[in-house]
Amino acid sequence: MNDHGSHAQVGDYVRMASPAGMLTECRGIVYKIERGGNTGNRYLYVHGMDTRIKDSYCRIISRAQG
16 A cells, blocks of 8 residues: 555545654544645645645555445
């Protein structure tokens, strides 16, 4: 399984990483995915987080069933 956040889907359980790639203790379930305008950046909305997170700052812990 590729655990990079760019492969995350709604329902996946993810862990946040710092811009330097260090894993943090922040974790949650993805409930929405958004593409950023003309930049093409992909953002994840994660339960328990106050703001959207760039997908490259997330690592998938487990996939949603279904």
